[in-house]
Amino acid sequence: MIPSSAFRSSRWLAASLLSLGVAAPAMAQEDPIKVGILHSLSGTMAISETVLKDTVEMLIEQQNAEGGLLGRQLEAVVVDPASDWPLFAEKARELLAQEEVDVIFGNWTSVSRKSVLPVVEELNGLLFYPVQYEGEESSENVFYTGAAPNQQAIPAVNYLMNNIGVERWVLAGTDYVYPRTTNKILDAYLKSHGVADEDIMINYTPFGHSDWQNIVSEIKAFGSQGKKTAVVSTINGDANVPFYRELGNQGIDAADIPVVAFSVGEQELTGIDTAPLVGHLAAWNYFMSVDTDTNYDFIDAWIEYTGDDMAVTNDPMEAHYIGFNMWAEAVRKAGTTEVDEVKDAIIGVSVPNLTGGYAAMMPNHHITKPVLIGEIQDNGQFSIVWETPSTVAGDAWSDYLEGSKDLISDWRAPLSCGNYNVVKGSCGGSETQ
């Protein structure tokens, strides 16, 4: 699966000879910078993660075409953790200990990230994690380029509350850590805004749930009590397709009971006929329909790279785009790929995002992002109906949960702590779960 390095370097030698002429031999002698890619290419998560592997490979190819980094070429090292959470840890170890990669881009599910975490910390690696997640975590070695709850869930709920006038809430999710933590935060947030207990319905379903008849009919009944109702969906992956189909078939119109989803993007919609879903919402930090030139360039490059005219882009891809550019910028700034120096250099680095603004790396290893709310269109795209006036900085520790609201994360010296308790004044505050 991994092309031999001899083959790779000879190809690059040829490439750099072509592009750089006489200067080439001196440059090609240096070892390439190794970029590890830790995304599932088989198993359940392959549906979402394969495109992320391709994205990083495309970014590497583009970087190499521009002459690489620090005069060295980049080389992708791809491993397949096969949607198997413990295997993620082993593969991460293989990347860091055997392949000695300089940086890793990878993971999708929170459980896989949790499994990789101790390895990356032990071997002092760098991991860029591109997916929206539940927060409540900050590691010295991980950079979270996806959204924290305050960059997705909370603004979406605010939009529903203030712009649509929603009073009754269904929190529906898949039964695992991300939806449970997010719903806990949302439940606390809604109650702090005066929503009564009986106006919140929480529902969990197993992974890959396919029979939604009962739940959708319950939602319908819950929504016909005379108060404006909305569904906040943290339903993950595949289960969304039958869920949305059932919504369409039971005639739940977005005008009556809008569903706002946090895990449904362009990629997931490719499996659905979206005509009955027009108007249902999703909250992300990027949509393929964003009208900026950088975005169109990115889409064109992606379509050319995949050779598929119908290929779609999505939010985690943008997160990798930002993460990769931030890392490259930090390497340039540090003048080396040494992990410790890159880690320090990257804080404060700011690179363009695809929505026409800039993303900056914060001291808590989260980035600034705009929050966009989009409505599903009949062509499987989203039309943006609302966005935050400026970017929002990711918050590692939620302000709405007991035990977590006193914590802050700041990896700059002298604090250098991921869970500093401002009340106790000490590092190593409580872990919340």
Add this chain to the structure above:
Amino acid sequence: MKIPPCLRWLLALCLLACLPLAVHAQAQAQAQDDTGQSLLASLDAASYARMDGAIEAIVASGDERSRGWLEALLGGKLQRHKETGRFVVVLENRGRNWPVVDALTGEALGEMSRRELDRIGINNALRGQLQSVLAVLDLRVDDVGARREAARDLLGRVDEAMVVPLQGLLEDEADAEVSRLLAQGLAIHRLEQGDAAAIESLAGSLNPEARAALSSAARSDDPALAEAASSALADIEQKLRLNSGLETLYFGLSLGSVLVLAAIGLAITFGVMGVINMAHGELMMLGAYTTWAMQQLLPGQSGLALVLSIPAGFLVAALAGIAIERGVIQFLKGRPLETLLATFGVSLILQQLVRTGISPLNRTVVSPEWMSGSLMINEGLSLTLNRLYVLGFALLVFAGLMLVMRRTRLGLEVRAVTQNRAMARSMGIRATRVDIMTFALGSGVAGLAGVALSQLTNVGPNLGQNYIIDSFMVVVFGGVGNLWGTLVAGLSLGVINQVLEPWAGAVLAKILVLVFIILFIQKRPRGLFPQKGRAAEG
């Protein structure tokens, strides 16, 4: 947020009255283009809040093209060319380059890319407004079906400005159903205004909008109104109880029919032949992918493709089944553990083959028109059509399979070989051939299940995995080797699951069903309908 100026609805009526007058001379065309352009420009420039007014201006203009504009706006297809400022309607908005026509003249402008165009976006509130505007227009067409649809759309959407025109329409309406719906729509509006008299006309209505209006009236500060609404609501709840019982039964049967479909092929290969085939789910996946491939071959004819993929799915899965039988299973006869492991390997290989060969991403299988939506029994109860079809299909497949097993030579030979292989062989039955045919039959039925599932769930490499455990569960519960057992087990497990789900939650309901089966098997190890006779004891 809904405060549209009162004039809008009168103007909407004007629009239709004016249409005949709109026949115009060539000379007027230019002037008209200018007004059209400015109307559309005001749509484009405004924020969502102000687009409200721009839409009214379009309705008020009486322009004969306005309906087309509003529909294009509703579909997100009304766009502006960035450079020239020309308004265009996008005909097809998938892919990178879209065919467009000029919004004002209807002249085809060839293809334009997304980059050149600016979409005029709307949000849910505006979508609701547009739908009401279009629905009011639809109330005047000749087609009764369209009028009913429009009247139903207006339920719960009636606002102050619409009352007078709608009352006018109600008087002229010939169709009883449309009149009833309109009267209800108006009554809901009156109730929202606090008119207690309206409750009478809503009493007994099962419509969710009527119920929502009554529920909010029941919470109102006026005690008389609240009480009247509560008692009307109590009556409705009474009626709904029967409805919800029927609904749960239907949900259960439809989940059960999916289980039966998934398990019935297994009932043959596992139940009758005794082969533990872990790749059974992947054979279903092949059936589902056949449906997808068929739809790719026949673009735009999803219905025909679906019908054709029934035999095609059967064939593809049956051939794959034969390959598995010849390639793996025949060498492992009588070694169930090794068969289990080997077929599990086959299932992984098939999954990964689809991932690398086709795509790891799910494929879109379009539901044909006649399978989407639902069949309305009464206003509180409607049965989703796709599941109704699948239920019927499952029963058909079951009946067909029973026929094959009971009435054909193949069925006879299969039963003979499974009961006593040596005896059957000595009577001149070619046991190996029967093995192949049986396995092919079981696999083919799995393919049929896949075709049906493509209408309900994801078509992706993981499709089979989600059903394999359930299938084994149904076969074991029903009694190994008994097709009737599979049918009864599948349907009853479906119903049990759906009855438990509302109060136990989906996760717990699944666990409870599993626990129930384990306890049941402890009591009756051979399942619901055990095989009787000497063959069963071997």
